[in-house]
Amino acid sequence: MSPGRALVETQPSHTEAAFGESFDGFFRREYASVVGLATVLAGSRTLGEEIAQEAFLAAHRSWERIGSYDKPGAWVRRVVANHAASATRMRVREARALLRLAARRGPVAPLPEIEADEFWQAVRALPRRQAQCVALHYLEDRSTAEIASLLGITETTVRVHLHDGRVALARHLGESETS
Amino acid sequence: MSLDDRASAATESARRSLDRIDVPEPAALVARDRRRRRARALAAGGLVVLLGTTVGAVLLRRSPETARVSADAGGPAGSVTAEQFSLRAVSGVIPSPCSEVTGSEPAGDNLFPDRTGKRCYMLAPPSLTAEIVEMAAVTSEADPGHWAVLLILSEEGRRDFEDFVRAHAGQQAAVVVDGRVVTAPMIEEGVDSRMIPVHDDFTEAEARDVASTITGLPPDEIRDAADPPSGPTHPDPEAARALRVCTDHAADVHPAAVVTSADAFTAGMTVALLAEAGAPTDPWDGLDMYHFVAWCSYDLPDSATTGTTMTDCGGGPYVVGGSGDAALLADEDGLSAPLPDEILGPTCIQFPGP
Numbered sequence: 001m002s003p004g005r006a007l008v009e010t011q012p013s014h015t016e017a018a019f020g021e022s023f024d025g026f027f028r029r030e031y032a033s034v035v036g037l038a039t040v041l042a043g044s045r046t047l048g049e050e051i052a053q054e055a056f057l058a059a060h061r062s063w064e065r066i067g068s069y070d071k072p073g074a075w076v077r078r079v080v081a082n083h084a085a086s087a088t089r090m091r092v093r094e095a096r097a098l099l100r101l102a103a104r105r106g107p108v109a110p111l112p113e114i115e116a117d118e119f120w121q122a123v124r125a126l127p128r129r130q131a132q133c134v135a136l137h138y139l140e141d142r143s144t145a146e147i148a149s150l151l152g153i154t155e156t157t158v159r160v161h162l163h164d165g166r167v168a169l170a171r172h173l174g175e176s177e178t179s
Numbered sequence: 180m181s182l183d184d185r186a187s188a189a190t191e192s193a194r195r196s197l198d199r200i201d202v203p204e205p206a207a208l209v210a211r212d213r214r215r216r217r218a219r220a221l222a223a224g225g226l227v228v229l230l231g232t233t234v235g236a237v238l239l240r241r242s243p244e245t246a247r248v249s250a251d252a253g254g255p256a257g258s259v260t261a262e263q264f265s266l267r268a269v270s271g272v273i274p275s276p277c278s279e280v281t282g283s284e285p286a287g288d289n290l291f292p293d294r295t296g297k298r299c300y301m302l303a304p305p306s307l308t309a310e311i312v313e314m315a316a317v318t319s320e321a322d323p324g325h326w327a328v329l330l331i332l333s334e335e336g337r338r339d340f341e342d343f344v345r346a347h348a349g350q351q352a353a354v355v356v357d358g359r360v361v362t363a364p365m366i367e368e369g370v371d372s373r374m375i376p377v378h379d380d381f382t383e384a385e386a387r388d389v390a391s392t393i394t395g396l397p398p399d400e401i402r403d404a405a406d407p408p409s410g411p412t413h414p415d416p417e418a419a420r421a422l423r424v425c426t427d428h429a430a431d432v433h434p435a436a437v438v439t440s441a442d443a444f445t446a447g448m449t450v451a452l453l454a455e456a457g458a459p460t461d462p463w464d465g466l467d468m469y470h471f472v473a474w475c476s477y478d479l480p481d482s483a484t485t486g487t488t489m490t491d492c493g494g495g496p497y498v499v500g501g502s503g504d505a506a507l508l509a510d511e512d513g514l515s516a517p518l519p520d521e522i523l524g525p526t527c528i529q530f531p532g533p
Contacts, residue, residue: 040193
């Protein structure tokens with residue numbers, strides 16, 4: 001098994017912000033991609049956009065620091081990955097989504113390619129860290145080193161999570177683990 | 180198909196779907212965020228006021244000589260004029276109708292009748308207008324049968340009001356609503372300006388009319404601070420009890436806020452309450468991530484009580500006031516999101532068990 005193997009040709013934008021980049025430019029470039037990560041982990045576009053926006057706003061509030069010294073793309077993804085994969089937070093967000101529904105405001109159009117897809121559903125069923133690692137590995141095509149730095153864990157731990165996650169996914173989906 | 184092929188197909192499809200996502204305007208998002216955080220901070224401020232004192236901690240004390248009412252409320256107005264609502268310093272009071280002074284009524288730039296029309300106030304130009312008011316509610320909690328209008332001031336409004344109080348302490352002020360002086364209290368210094376009760380022995384209808392004029396909302400949409408949220412139910416008795424406990428106390432958290440309950444999801448799960456300061460015409464409008472100024476949790480699982488914030492709350496039903504998001508930011512291990520200083524930390528209020 002080779003967890004680091006790149007799977008797709010089309011690469012998402014991984015370019016980190018230039019030093020001192022404006023929040024606007026950063027936001028516009030990264031928004032859809034970050035929503036994608038959040039939606040993969042949270043299971044709904046409504047929640048995904050909410051979590052993503054919250055993370056971007058948190059970055060905006062500390063933009064002077066995050067925009068200059070940190071890697072804002074990684075920072076926002078770490079916040080999103082942690083928020084979207086947290087059961088406690090998800091319940092509060094469920095509440096919010098529920099309240100929105102009660103208001104009969106039309107929910108945003110779903111993303112069935114993520115929400116209803118069997119593969120992503122299986123990813124969401126994984127333990128939190130495994131789900132985060134697998135989502136970053138596949139959806140974002142991140143290397144183990146990148147995932148490790150992004151989530152603040154060691155590369156070895158990432159490898160273990162990826163391995164365990166892939167074994168569980170293969171079992172769940174009835175696929176062979178390797179091609 | 181191998182797992183990697185499967186993953187590759189799912190990834191391709193997921194990425195394509197992201198093309199359908201409209202990117203919001205960052206400036207609009209940030210502006211909305213600021214408004215919400217302000218409303219939330221304000222609501223948390225209201226919480227402190229209510230816990231520390233009673234609603235009747237009156238800032239504008241009822242003046243004995245103000246009289247009965249003629250309750251004609253103006254219709255909803257998009258923007259409230261100074262004629263419809265203003266706070267002005269009182270220069271003098273003439274114990275006769277303004278019409279006797281000027282020969283006509285309405286009386287003019289600086290002469291205003293009281294609510295009976297029997298007395299005429301000479302007022303300074305408006306010191307404060309409806310711009311200072313974020314929202315208004317009515318209450319008779321402090322004095323059953325006697326209604327007051329609670330004015331929740333905006334952050335800027337609060338500063339303006341404090342300036343006004345400092346400048347006019349010890350003098351009489353007049354609250355002008357719809358061209359009439361509804362109350363003319365003495366201005367006291369050192370009072371809390373977050374939530375101003377305007378007392379003048381109103382009936383409920385009068386109080387609603389006054390609040391309606393000030394906010395431009397229809398009278399029946401003015402919230403009664405003491406109204407319990409509409410009764411939520413749940414088939415599971417434990418969840419139903421949790422809902423009752425939470426909603427019973429929701430008004431304590433922020434009586435003037437719109438408080439409503441979500442349905443319980445399942446027994447033992449979080450019961451969320453929404454207390455949104457502002458936008459009382461449609462509490463749902465714009466409801467989004469920062470609208471939880473208060474939420475009520477019941478019987479949180481162990482995983483949630485190990486965090487820093489949650490542990491302080493102890494077990495059982497409680498309301499986290501101030502900011503659900505602050506609690507969220509603080510409750511999880513490994514999360515490096517900063518907790519911005521200006522976000523008020525959550526406040527735990529322990530409620531008695533069943």
